[in-house]
Amino acid sequence: MYHVVIAVDEETERARRQARAVADLPSSDEEVRATLLHVFTENPDGASATQVGSVRRAEELLENVGVEVEIAERSGDPAPTVLDFAQSEDADCVCVGGRNRSPAGKAIFGSVSQSVILQADRPVLVTGGGEPE
Template sequence: MYRILAAIGTDEERAVEQARAIADLPRNGDVAVTLFHDFADDNPEGASVQQVAAVRRAAELLEDEDIEVDYAESSGDAVRAVLETADDIGADLLCLAPRKRSPTGKAIFGSVTQQVILEADRPVLVVGADGAGE
């Protein structure tokens, strides 16, 4: 079983791009995708990952392609959470879709995608890096 962790934000267009990219990967056996969402610092409404519209859209597309889907969520440090979840599920690949930011914005606020790429010990697929869906 090939396991993919797809970190999904709130942008539905980027989530669909991620799901399509995963569905288009060559398959030599079963593929399972964990759709992961980080609720930032807290989740006061107590929402679950399945309630995020972007996650639901990605799940629909993947399931239509007969790809097994499960879910994971966290609240807090997104980089740590992505990397720890990848370890927990034994992910073979990480799939991320960065938000478009100016170079100044990246310098001031950092980039989860950039930090995950630098710290990951497994391949990372970056989808829609041109900022589509912004």
């Protein structure tokens, strides 16, 4: 079974693109297992990843096409947390959602996807971004 960790933030359309990319993998309904990972940077209300709309939409899409899916949550700095989780789960691949950012946006905010790509010790699947932020 090929295990993909999908790092899902709050953006629903990005999460759907990620789920669709995993669902489109060959034999995904028989040979792919996905873990939707949401990393909370702040969670004063004690929310669960199952309460995050983007996680629920991605889960629905994957389940509808027959991909085995589970949900996980962690707290912390997103990029290293995603990488640590993927390693602890011995995931075969990490899926991140790209964002189409302006050069100023990249310089000011950085990029979780870029950090995961550059620091991962396993393959990283990057889905396309939407409009520039």
